[in-house]
Amino acid sequence: MELKSCPLLSAVLLVLVASFHYQVSASFVGIWKPIEDLNSPLVLEIIRFAVSEHNKKDGAKLQFVKVVKGEKQVVEGFNYKLVITANDGASGNAPGNYEAVVWDKPWAHFRQLTSFTKV
Structure with a gap:
């Protein structure tokens, strides 16, 4: 046959x-998956974007120090959940940890800060 x-x-x-x-x-x-290379150029670009957007929105003066942890989620594009250490340039306080979530659609040249919280 x-x-x-x-x-x-x-x-x-x-x-x-x-x-x-x-x-x-x-x-x-x-599903959130760990990001293997937390110091990749893309991850660092997304972190700089998140800190810049947060500073604009809240009138803050955070300065990025290092990446603590990161996860990536496939959605309509990608969500990046990144825990970072940052200095507060305005208050002179000790560095603190913050969690930033950024939605990225690189093919559409779209990037949005979804949340930014102290952890």
């Missing part, structure tokens, strides 16, 4: 392959 003469078998195989692909792809969407 030739495969081309069995359209039902071909259709079933196509549905199974598509279903498997969807399940594998969907399993990665929405």
Whole structure:
């Protein structure tokens, strides 16, 4: 029996392959995964963006010191959840840790600070 003469078998195989692909792809969407290289140029660019946006919004004068931890989530684009250490240039207080969440869609040239909180 030739495969081309069995359209039902071909259709079933196509549905199974598509279903498997969807399940594998969907399993990665929405899951936070650790960022392996916290000092990559992209991560540092996103951190500079987050600190700059926070400073503009809140009139703060935070200065980035180092990355403590980072995670990435696949959404419509990517969410980056980054814990950083920053100095408060305005108050002269000791450095503190902050969690920034940034939504990034590089193909659309879109980046938005979703949250920025002291931790």
